[in-house]
Amino acid sequence: MKIALVTGAGRGIGRETARQLAEREMIVFAGVREENHAPEGTRPILLDVTDPAAVASAAKIVGEEFGRLDVLVNNAATCGDFGMTPAEVTAKHMRATYEVGVFGVVTVTHAMIPLLRAAGEARIVNMTTRLASISLTSAGDDLNVAWPMLAYNSAKSALNALTVLYANELRGSGILVNAVDPGHCATDLTGHTGSRTAAEGAAVAVRMATLGGDGPTGTFSSQEGPIPW
Ligand SMILES: NC(=O)c1ccc[n+]([C@@H]2O[C@H](COP(=O)([O-])OP(=O)(O)OC[C@H]3O[C@@H](n4cnc5c(N)ncnc54)[C@H](OP(=O)(O)O)[C@@H]3O)[C@@H](O)[C@H]2O)c1
Incomplete structure (x- = not known):
């Protein structure tokens, strides 16, 4: 059986991702801040x-019981500047958002890479957003212009960069690293405004978490296909 770890699995898209991976007969560690x-x-x-x-401690628990990790989904994130304009955002907003969505991802990924390498074939999925696309933002894309969150969007652009850098280093190791946009989902993060369900968003991550060995690495995509960086 494959072993998976999903961060931020207590609610929203992370919770659905954990549930859907468990339905695929994986042993899923649901990373939560409240056990229940x-x-x-x-x-x-x-x-x-x-x-x-x-x-x-999480790496130790997984390592001592299984000695490997087949799937890591870096899902946990916060948005410290929802509805704010770039000029309103301070370094404090930036630090809070980067702490979870960038530094948190590095802390978890760094700790799990030995276990992912031990799996031989492993998948890392990073939950990002099309709002992170510098190409779309600079091209005046309607949605990206409408949601110009300095902290959140740039933290996800940084996450996209991490995705490519990890993918390049791990290319050939059997570890595929991809960034996915779940689409606009109705969760706490969006004030339940999204047109998609958390389950539909999770399905995008699950597809990348269950790629075959000939699957892509270093990509940025949504359900509709590739997104420009
Ligand atoms: N919803 C959308 O439309 C949308 C669109 C594009 C991308 N995304 C991305 O999809 C992912 C999930 O979003 P969501 O909409 O499901 O958000 P959500 O409902 O707000 O859930 C966020 C999750 O992150 C966890 N979290 C926050 N800080 C954490 C920390 N320090 N350590 C561990 N976990 C932490 C939360 O845990 P607690 O329950 O303990 O607070 C919660 O489980 C995020 O990366 C988000 O940026 C969402």
Whole structure:
């Protein structure tokens, strides 16, 4: 059986991703900050991604029991500047957003890479957004112009860069690293305004988490296909 870890699996798209991976007969560690928030059929693991000791402890738990990790979904994120214009955003907003969505991803990924390497064939999926696309934003894309969050969007642009850098280093190791946009989903993050369900958003991540060995690496895509960087 494959072993998976999903961060931010207590609610929203992360919770659905964990649930759908468990339905695919994986043993799923649901990274949560409250144990009773893990979805049924998964194994709760206490994981605040900003806490290096918690991340180290999660790696130890997975390593001691299984010695490997087949799937890592870096899903946890916050948006510290929802509805703000770039000129309103301070470094404090930036730090809070980067702490979870960028530094948290590096802390978790760095800790899990030895276990992912031990799996031989492994997948890393980074939850990003089309709002991170510098190409679309600079081209005046309607949606990206309408949602110009300095902290959130740029944190996800940084996450996209991490995706490519990890993918390049791990190319040939059997570890495929891809960034996915779940689409606009009705979750707490969006004030439940999205037109898609969390389950539909999760399906995009699950597809990349279950790629075959000949699958792509270093890509940025949504359900509709590739998104320009
Ligand atoms: N919803 C959308 O339309 C949309 C669109 C594009 C991309 N995304 C991305 O999809 C992912 C999931 O978003 P969502 O809409 O499901 O958001 P959400 O409902 O707000 O859930 C966010 C999740 O992140 C967790 N989290 C926050 N800070 C954390 C920390 N320090 N350590 C560990 N977990 C932490 C939360 O855990 P707690 O429950 O403990 O707070 C929660 O499980 C995010 O990366 C988001 O940027 C969402």
